[in-house]
Amino acid sequence: MSVSSTTTKNSYSGNGSTTAFAYAFKIFADADLEVIIRASTGAETVKTLTTHYTVSNAGNDSGGNVTFTTGNTPASGETVVIRRNLALTQSTDYVENDPFPAESHEDGLDRLTMVSQNLQEQLDRSFKVSRTTSITTPEFVDDATARADKLLGFASDGNSIEAVTGRVSSVSVSTVTPTAGAAGSATAAFTASTGALALGVPQGSTGHAGVSMQYSTTTTDADPGAGFIRLNNASLDSATIMYVDDSDGTTDISAWVQSWDNSTSGSKGFITISGNPNAASPLVIFKVTGAVTDASGYTKIPVAYVAGSTSISNSAEISVQFSPAGDGDVAGLDYTFSTTTADADPGTGTLRLNHGTIGSASAIFIDDSDANSADVSAFLLTWDDSTNTGDRGQIYITKKSAPANFAIFKVSGASTDASGYVKLAVTHVASNGSFANTDPIAVEFNRTGNVGGSMDTFIMSDGSTTQTVNDGETQTFAAGEGIDVAVSATNTVTYSGEDATTSNKGVASFSSDNFAVSSGAVTIKDGGVVTAEIADDAVTLGKMAPGTDGNLISYDASGNPAAVSTGSSGQVLTSQGAGAAPVFAAAAAGGKLLQIVSAQTDTAVSSNSDTRADTGVTVAITPSASSSKVLIISNIHCSAGGGRAVGDLILMRGSSDLINYSQQANVDNGMGNFSFIFLDSPSTTSATTYKFQQTRVDQSGLFVTSRDDSSGDGVSTILAIEIGA
Numbered sequence: 001m002s003v004s005s006t007t008t009k010n011s012y013s014g015n016g017s018t019t020a021f022a023y024a025f026k027i028f029a030d031a032d033l034e035v036i037i038r039a040s041t042g043a044e045t046v047k048t049l050t051t052h053y054t055v056s057n058a059g060n061d062s063g064g065n066v067t068f069t070t071g072n073t074p075a076s077g078e079t080v081v082i083r084r085n086l087a088l089t090q091s092t093d094y095v096e097n098d099p100f101p102a103e104s105h106e107d108g109l110d111r112l113t114m115v116s117q118n119l120q121e122q123l124d125r126s127f128k129v130s131r132t133t134s135i136t137t138p139e140f141v142d143d144a145t146a147r148a149d150k151l152l153g154f155a156s157d158g159n160s161i162e163a164v165t166g167r168v169s170s171v172s173v174s175t176v177t178p179t180a181g182a183a184g185s186a187t188a189a190f191t192a193s194t195g196a197l198a199l200g201v202p203q204g205s206t207g208h209a210g211v212s213m214q215y216s217t218t219t220t221d222a223d224p225g226a227g228f229i230r231l232n233n234a235s236l237d238s239a240t241i242m243y244v245d246d247s248d249g250t251t252d253i254s255a256w257v258q259s260w261d262n263s264t265s266g267s268k269g270f271i272t273i274s275g276n277p278n279a280a281s282p283l284v285i286f287k288v289t290g291a292v293t294d295a296s297g298y299t300k301i302p303v304a305y306v307a308g309s310t311s312i313s314n315s316a317e318i319s320v321q322f323s324p325a326g327d328g329d330v331a332g333l334d335y336t337f338s339t340t341t342a343d344a345d346p347g348t349g350t351l352r353l354n355h356g357t358i359g360s361a362s363a364i365f366i367d368d369s370d371a372n373s374a375d376v377s378a379f380l381l382t383w384d385d386s387t388n389t390g391d392r393g394q395i396y397i398t399k400k401s402a403p404a405n406f407a408i409f410k411v412s413g414a415s416t417d418a419s420g421y422v423k424l425a426v427t428h429v430a431s432n433g434s435f436a437n438t439d440p441i442a443v444e445f446n447r448t449g450n451v452g453g454s455m456d457t458f459i460m461s462d463g464s465t466t467q468t469v470n471d472g473e474t475q476t477f478a479a480g481e482g483i484d485v486a487v488s489a490t491n492t493v494t495y496s497g498e499d500a501t502t503s504n505k506g507v508a509s510f511s512s513d514n515f516a517v518s519s520g521a522v523t524i525k526d527g528g529v530v531t532a533e534i535a536d537d538a539v540t541l542g543k544m545a546p547g548t549d550g551n552l553i554s555y556d557a558s559g560n561p562a563a564v565s566t567g568s569s570g571q572v573l574t575s576q577g578a579g580a581a582p583v584f585a586a587a588a589a590g591g592k593l594l595q596i597v598s599a600q601t602d603t604a605v606s607s608n609s610d611t612r613a614d615t616g617v618t619v620a621i622t623p624s625a626s627s628s629k630v631l632i633i634s635n636i637h638c639s640a641g642g643g644r645a646v647g648d649l650i651l652m653r654g655s656s657d658l659i660n661y662s663q664q665a666n667v668d669n670g671m672g673n674f675s676f677i678f679l680d681s682p683s684t685t686s687a688t689t690y691k692f693q694q695t696r697v698d699q700s701g702l703f704v705t706s707r708d709d710s711s712g713d714g715v716s717t718i719l720a721i722e723i724g725a
Contacts, residue, residue, distance in 0.1 A: 014074025637714025
């Protein structure tokens with residue numbers, strides 16, 4: 001053979017049930033394969049031939065199968081790698097003056113080629129210098145002592161390879177308090193001799209967006225006091241008026257608050273109230289629905305609840321933000337909504353979600369240019385800049401023709417600068433109504449401030465091992481297999497056991513009818529597994545008790561299994577009726593084939609009318625007994641010539657019709673073989689002739705049997721079999 005393929009290995013994913021995996025290349029012997037199992041952790045195990053697997057079709061040009069033995073089936077999450085791994089030897093011996101067979105010589109060349117492919121496969125997995133550069137001193141001369149706790153690197157000349165210091169063995173993190181009025185600077189120090197890396201992180205205050213104020217649970221229409229806001233209902237989702245003091249506690253903000261109704265649009269804008277310093281709690285959004293009123297020392301704003309929390313505690317520190325709507329339009333960037341959900345550039349001025357249901361969307365695909373063809377990609381790519389990774393900001397999408405239709409998402413992950421569009425990782429917050437394809441929309445973004453803050457170091461312990469949690473770090477309560485963990489709003493961590501399944505550890509209970517449990521040990525009781533609990537088709541032959549060669553299993557009158565003794569050669573299994581097992585006995589005389597007579601013809605016969613004509617398909621048989629049956633089996637070649645033709649074939653015994661086979665052939669020059677079987681009872685011991693006649697019954701062409709010309713060559717046959725009664 002020629003070696004036309006460079007394939008030297010195949011890779012598959014295990015599923016816990018598949019045992020046979022194909023290799024699509026030639027090998028000379030079973031041992032020429034190396035089978036490796038790679039676990040999900042990256043650990044690799046080379047399997048052993050015959051112990052873990054067997055190989056089929058060695059020497060076959062197209063390859064064969066590797067079949068894992070019982071107990072070695074690759075599990076789900078494991079990767080099966082089958083690679084050709086020939087020994088680097090040459091076993092062909094050319095003896096002087098001996099024959100020089102091409103096949104063995106070609107096998108030798110093929111083996112050398114395959115060895116080269118194996119070496120190339122290993123080279124493809126190695127680090128190499130590119131073809132346009134070089135390393136003048138590629139040898140590595142440092143011994144194990146010199147290499148210990150070092151990294152592999154290059155000398156100052158860029159050519160010599162050497163062991164270099166730089167391995168980080170420990171990391172410490174501390175906070176750096178900035179000088180008053182100055183920005184904090186991060187620090188980093190590395191001690192090469194010990195591998196210790198020390199990092200200093202500037203400590204700052206928690207960032208937030210908006211104006212800092214406090215919330216009052218009082219609902220009366222009056223000045224809430226310096227730095228306070230209040231609503232006209234204790235339930236936020238029922239409030240219709242917001243009262244905001246003219247001062248945030250230090251600065252007069254009345255002019256800003258009284259501008260909240262400046263838009264000529266029906267929707268004046270959105271008020272977002274978030275926690276301060278915790279920007280994620282609480283979060284509530286209101287829409288300004290009308291003109292504000294300048295009261296004495298405070299402003300009254302008509303609002304409508306949009307989404308978020310329904311209550312805020314008295315005197316809670318909050319941050320107040322306002323996003324105005326444009327005059328006569330909805331605030332935000334102009335875009336068009338697309339109902340397509342594919343991860344691709346939605347087109348100029350278009351926005352789409354990754355899910356047809358707004359509440360289930362987890363990504364927004366937005367074009368680099370808005371509906372006015374302005375490139376806003378630089379602005380879009382800042383929407384994930386906040387270090388508050390859980391809520392980097394809020395995206396408001398509003399249907400321009402119906403502002404009551406909106407969707408609010410928070411940016412909950414890093415954005416991706418794709419080709420011509422930006423992919424935003426989001427989490428649904430609230431929505432109302434729906435968006436149709438090509439709906440004009442407004443897209444608005446409110447950024448969340450950066451996270452700062454400080455935390456005292458504390459120590460976690462499980463009773464034997466301790467773990468220090470430093471400032472800025474997050475303590476994670478991890479669940480295990482079969483164990484769930486939940487953190488509630490009441491500062492409580494709850495661990496609970498899952499119900500155990502066949503694929504998951506957990507809490508399980510055992511029926512006392514079937515199992516005995518003592519000191520944690522579970523055993524199956526005698527008789528603990530009843531017949532109803534055994535799955536259908538679950539008992540294999542290997543689980544059955546051994547028996548005598550040739551015996552069969554039946555059931556006696558009591559319904560218990562009973563063995564049927566082996567019979568003699570030629571005997572058949574014979575029923576003894578109800579209440580007794582069957583036995584082997586001599587076969588009855590009836591049903592034997594007594595004689596077979598056959599005939600055939602390749603002489604064409606044509607019909608162009610309904611007048612009967614003999615087809616020449618005929619056979620004669622003389623039954624040996626009047627009680628015998630005669631089985632007629634015939635295969636007749638039929639066709640149509642000179643146009644379409646429909647013909648009938650009539651089977652006759654002597655001059656008597658037995659059966660009419662109609663509607664044969666109906667295509668010009670179309671032909672085919674038609675098979676017929678008929679069981680007759682001639683009730684005679686005289687010679688009996690069976691034959692077929694033909695007629696054309698429809699269309700204008702010729703109905704032809706056993707056609708033999710340039711358009712076709714057919715033979716028709718007939719077989720008569722006498723069957724004893």
